[in-house]
Amino acid sequence: MLDANLKAQLKSYLERVTQPIEIVASLDDGAKSQEMLALLKDIVSLSNQITLLDNGTDARKPSFSLNRPGSDISLRFAGIPMGHEFTSLVLALLQVGGHPSKASAEVIEQIRSLKGEFNFETYFSLSCQNCPDVVQALNLMAVLNPNIRHVAIDGALFQAEVDERKVMAVPSIYLNGVNFGQGRMGLEEILAKLDTGAVEKQAQKLNAKEAFDVLVVGGGPAGASAAIYAARKGIRTGVAAERFGGQVLDTMAIENFVSVKETEGPKLAAALEEHVKLRISEHRDRPFRLIVTGHFANA
Numbered sequence: 001m002l003d004a005n006l007k008a009q010l011k012s013y014l015e016r017v018t019q020p021i022e023i024v025a026s027l028d029d030g031a032k033s034q035e036m037l038a039l040l041k042d043i044v045s046l047s048n049q050i051t052l053l054d055n056g057t058d059a060r061k062p063s064f065s066l067n068r069p070g071s072d073i074s075l076r077f078a079g080i081p082m083g084h085e086f087t088s089l090v091l092a093l094l095q096v097g098g099h100p101s102k103a104s105a106e107v108i109e110q111i112r113s114l115k116g117e118f119n120f121e122t123y124f125s126l127s128c129q130n131c132p133d134v135v136q137a138l139n140l141m142a143v144l145n146p147n148i149r150h151v152a153i154d155g156a157l158f159q160a161e162v163d164e165r166k167v168m169a170v171p172s173i174y175l176n177g178v179n180f181g182q183g184r185m186g187l188e189e190i191l192a193k194l195d196t197g198a199v200e201k202q203a204q205k206l207n208a209k210e211a212f213d214v215l216v217v218g219g220g221p222a223g224a225s226a227a228i229y230a231a232r233k234g235i236r237t238g239v240a241a242e243r244f245g246g247q248v249l250d251t252m253a254i255e256n257f258v259s260v261k262e263t264e265g266p267k268l269a270a271a272l273e274e275h276v277k278l279r280i281s282e283h284r285d286r287p288f289r290l291i292v293t294g295h296f297a298n299a
């Protein structure tokens with residue numbers, strides 16, 4: 001199923017797995033089930049931390065869950081996560097296998113302290129560029145909090161559900177059976193929607209900080225540029241933005257951005273964030289701050 005190159009890459013990623021992973025597949029006689037089984041067997045062959053059971057009884061077939069024996073993680077792929085979702089599969093394996101995520105300590109704590117029952121279902125397609133952000137955010141939440149469960153569903157394999165729920169576009173997210181949102185959404189945005197006190201908490205945190213000399217509103221290229229130059233000149237600078245990157249995050253293909261012939265939106269957004277943080281960190285000994293707040297505009 002996986003070619004030699006992909007296997008080699010995946011094998012090196014899986015070396016970061018520190019805790020056993022149990023994959024439980026729910027299969028039927030169809031060709032897609034066979035395809036899924038072949039993929040899962042490939043994965044198992046690449047790490048001795050991973051085991052596979054193919055006697056799952058989930059109603060969605062083909063599907064597979066990733067479990068950490070002894071813990072209560074509920075994370076499932078209903079579909080074969082190749083294409084744009086392959087990264088989501090790799091990250092899910094790493095995180096279920098104990099590899100820490102890159103989310104901030106604050107966000108991780110916020111996820112862990114969410115109370116209630118959250119059954120998420122996300123419909124994706126393998127060609128959807130906006131889907132992996134959502135799938136990865138919800139998978140991470142499911143890994144961190146046993147009250148959160150997530151199933152990522154390839155709509156092409158579960159057409160009856162798509163029709164019944166009238167899913168018109170992907171990603172389409174359902175929470176406890178009710179439509180939760182559509183389109184690209186990051187971890188912070190999902191959390192802000194779930195944690196009704198989040199905006200208030202953020203506003204309180206901001207209030208507790210010393211005043212900025214300059215507070216840049218918006219984390220797109222213009223905001224990033226303003227923050228870099230203000231910080232560089234020794235001005236106490238903050239950034240208030242829902243996410244770094246602005247509109248750049250709404251597209252994969254960026255062309256003719258001054259001095260950059262072509263790149264990808266998420267790559268450019270990550271470079272903007274890194275540059276802003278670098279300028280700030282160069283002056284750690286001076287009283288500068290960088291803040292990126294979710295839904296600041298609503299506070």
Ligand SMILES: Cc1cc2nc3c(=O)[nH]c(=O)nc-3n(C[C@H](O)[C@H](O)[C@H](O)COP(=O)(O)OP(=O)(O)OC[C@H]3O[C@@H](n4cnc5c(N)ncnc54)[C@H](O)[C@@H]3O)c2cc1C
Nearest residue numbers: 218219220221222223246247248250251254255256257297
């Ligand atoms: C689909 C698409 C494809 C594109 N392709 C290209 C391309 O190929 N090449 C190219 O050069 N450009 C491209 N662009 C345009 C490029 O993304 C924009 O020119 C650039 O992002 C503008 O930067 P900006 O910082 O001025 O504004 P934005 O990127 O819009 O950033 C503004 C930020 O401020 C935030 N904000 C606004 N008001 C508030 C408020 N009150 N409180 C808090 N936050 C607020 C917004 O949420 C946003 O994050 C494309 C844009 C899109 C949508």
